[in-house]
Amino acid sequence: MRQVFDLEADRVPTHWYNVLADLPFEIPAPRSAPAVNGERKTLNPQLPLSMYRPSIGRDRFIEIPEPVRAEYQRWRPTPLYRATRLEKELDTPAHIYFKYEGTSPSGSHKINTALAQAYYYAQSGVKEMITGTGAGQWGTALSMACHPYGMECTVFMVRSSYRQKPYRGTLMRMNGARVIESPSMETEVGRAALRADPDSPGSLGIANAEAIEYANARKEARFSIGSGENHVLLHQTVIGEEALLQMRLAGEFPDVVIGAMGAGSNFAGITFPFYRAAREENAGTRFLAVEPDACPKMTRGRYVMDYTDYSGMTPMVKMYTLGHRFTAYHIHAGGLRYHGAAPIVSAMYDKGLMDATSYSQSRVFECGAAFARAEGLVPAPESAHAVTAAIDEALKAREERTERVILFNLSGHGLLDLSAYETHLAGDTVDVVPTDEQIQASLRPLIESP
Amino acid sequence: MRQVFDLEADRVPTHWYNVLADLPFEIPAPRSAPAVNGERKTLNPQLPLSMYRPSIGRDRFIEIPEPVRAEYQRWRPTPLYRATRLEKELDTPAHIYFKYEGTSPSGSHKINTALAQAYYYAQSGVKEMITGTGAGQWGTALSMACHPYGMECTVFMVRSSYRQKPYRGTLMRMNGARVIESPSMETEVGRAALRADPDSPGSLGIANAEAIEYANARKEARFSIGSGENHVLLHQTVIGEEALLQMRLAGEFPDVVIGAMGAGSNFAGITFPFYRAAREENAGTRFLAVEPDACPKMTRGRYVMDYTDYSGMTPMVKMYTLGHRFTAYHIHAGGLRYHGAAPIVSAMYDKGLMDATSYSQSRVFECGAAFARAEGLVPAPESAHAVTAAIDEALKAREERTERVILFNLSGHGLLDLSAYETHLAGDTVDVVPTDEQIQASLRPLIESP
Known part of the structure; x- marks a missing residue:
């Protein structure tokens, strides 16, 4: 009985599929958080428009660069x-x-989007990609994807994973990434988390918040996310x-x-x-x-x-x-x-x-x-x-x-x-x-x- | 520039290549150790003839079963x-x-021979494969190869690797193998090595010697080797x-x-x-x-x-x-x-x-x-x-x-x-x-x- 169904390399799809084209309803729009004391705290990760636009439109097939x-x-x-x-x-x-x-x-599958994101960000002039990673699959993928475009990569890795899975960090470092244990002293979010609990095991939420803060403070750096x-x-x-x-x-x-x-x-x-x-x-x-x-x-x-x-x-x-x-x-x-x-x-x-x-x-x-x-x-x-x-x-x-x-x-x-x-x-x-x-x-x- | 050269699944070779057919000289024959005090100590691992014969003959191509x-x-x-x-x-x-x-x-490549060996041994009625492994690549491959044939698999793993690379053992156990730290108390060779040095880090030589002794003491079990x-x-x-x-x-x-x-x-x-x-x-x-x-x-x-x-x-x-x-x-x-x-x-x-x-x-x-x-x-x-x-x-x-x-x-x-x-x-x-x-x-x- 046949067990493997292989396709030749030239059958790699030429297009991604945008399911929005086939949904008989609208997806509710995102909403920025209300200003507190006149100050907007929302940090909007800036996505390259060439990447963002197709993902909110109604075109059924999007050409893969x-x-x-x-x-x-x-x-x-x-x-x-x-x-x-x-x-x-x-x-x-x-x-x-x-x-x-x-x-x-x-x-893992994570590199499918890591490579695409690295391409779009590099096209738009970004020199450094920042992200948070929990288990480490995403950080590994992004660190690999940045290398061919000569972009630097910084990964905030949830402390519990950083310590339990040290080899994920090794793999990222081998791919040239800087791997930072999160919570870290490098951001206000991290410092606050450590003040509240010096033994904090960290969380993906904190790691991502650190990555966003860190990216926003640097020119030509962007926060990138691996799912959702x-x-x-x-x-x-x-x-x-x-x-x-x-x-x-x-x-x-x-x-x-x-x-x-x-x-x-x-x-x-x-x-x-x-x-x-x-x-x-x-x-x-x-x-x-x-x-x-x-x-x-x-x-x-x-x-x-x-x-x-x-x-x-x-x-x-x-x-x-x-x-x-x-x-x-x-x-x-x-x-x-x-x-x-x-x-x-x-x-x-x-x-x-x-x-x-x-x-x-x-x-x-x-x-x-x-x-x-x-x-x-x-x-x-x-x-x-x-x-x-x-x-x-x-x-x-x-x-x-x-x-x-x-x-x-x-x-x-x-x-x-x-x-x-x-x-x-x-x-x-x-x-x-x-x-x-x-x-x-x-x-x-x-x-x-x- | 093209980077990948893929072949379709139907291009998997139908034959192995026997280099002996093209060598303009003979390979020196193996020699049993001389008897000591009238006793032969050589333990000859018994290979299935169907596997052994083509490997010492002069046929250029050997059909892959x-x-x-x-x-x-x-x-x-x-x-x-x-x-x-x-x-x-x-x-x-x-x-x-x-x-x-x-x-x-x-x-790794080790599974190429592990699958072939498991096939020939299973054909000849063997129910259990015994081997020694150092780094663990070979033990992993053999444990995977035995499973489809319903054969048991016992692996003597060099102690230093067993302790430094615990996950190799995990992988073998997940494949149903019994993994024994070598030197072990299960064989005369192992017991002698432990008497000589209770802290022995082990070696592939000792692990293989244990595997040979262990296999020879069991019916329907054979020692199998991963290289050479x-x-x-x-x-x-x-x-x-x-x-x-x-x-x-x-x-x-x-x-x-x-x-x-x-x-x-x-x-x-x-x-x-x-x-x-x-x-x-x-x-x-x-x-x-x-x-x-x-x-x-x-x-x-x-x-x-x-x-x-x-x-x-x-x-x-x-x-x-x-x-x-x-x-x-x-x-x-x-x-x-x-x-x-x-x-x-x-x-x-x-x-x-x-x-x-x-x-x-x-x-x-x-x-x-x-x-x-x-x-x-x-x-x-x-x-x-x-x-x-x-x-x-x-x-x-x-x-x-x-x-x-x-x-x-x-x-x-x-x-x-x-x-x-x-x-x-x-x-x-x-x-x-x-x-x-x-x-x-x-x-x-x-x-x-x-």
């Missing part, structure tokens, strides 16, 4: 596999396909566009498309092109976002206006959120720790076009390890959430004795996350789930504010 | 890249190509056969083909097919094996009969060796720590058909890091030796103002070796080189014995 596509061709098209061994071990009539983004130089924003989702559709061609090669169309849910870019990347195709073909395909129980923004959050960063310096957007000060504890999948869901994904979920579910950390590692054993590829803890949902769909198909075509995005490898798997093998994985009271408390300021 | 080829197709053909950014940074007229084996599930033997070299020629097709796509033929030199399998894998093609075309191509200064078997060893394991239980073979009790110290490239060179590679080197050089560890990490920055791929410390020689060849081409086509094998990624790169970034890499006296002392028993 040739230099970006040439970079993609270094490792894209990524493979689409059929997980025949996993099917056999689950004894399921389902057909399980997965798109594998772990073959990229950075080891429209343009990031747009860049990631290269994943789904390829998978669409590859599923045609396989001669099947998915009944369900699954992605792990951080802020939404890998999920959008795999699902949006299938959303278009399913509409065109009346296929009735389900789109399933998978979150950790520890950070259930879609399944337990509220669809309200909220800030995208911890300190509330960014414009507010309408999204499913747990509140921008929500903290997820003891979660190995650092990339899924973000408090909100991308505005486009949130709006589609609100209209019933997308579905969501959540799993406990221990179940996720159990399924991730089972997948690794069967297929020989170790999923990143984030991607293991998608694996878990795919396994559950396959088990349902077995119960119901129905064929079901399942596609999921294996968004990255877990070779730098083996300590988390070691914890799983030792039986020490911890499941921490927020209480209703905690979520309500975290959401209250948003719901009560005008 | 279809199930093995199907496994190869899961990730092969691996990409061939032109390192255009590295060329630019070196400001060299040379064209630098590299074959990248790091895209395999195990992260003829059949292993044969299986790795799939690398060079693909590279040959890919260099044709690129429209060039290499002036020099480079591989890191452990026992010789990745070096043979990339060079042997080019040796054939260069003969056919009178191309005058050089074949360059690269060793660490810390373990200079080819550049400073002797071509004599020696054991392949530490305890002298295996048959002796004629090879370039530093003596089977030679110990290389403070070397991050654990895969290059072996005391000898494969008999076929040794014989070809002796006849002047192959060339060899060696580098200091600090230079190797400097070049490995420079390559990673330029090309976005972190080389395994072993592979970084090939990178270093390629950079030197490119620098020579710049001095001599000549075009030169360089091909090297990037045999694996270094994502599980980032601690060694961290040591490099901190300026703490140590260079330990054996003295002439040490090498002479280690070789003396071999040269003085009949």
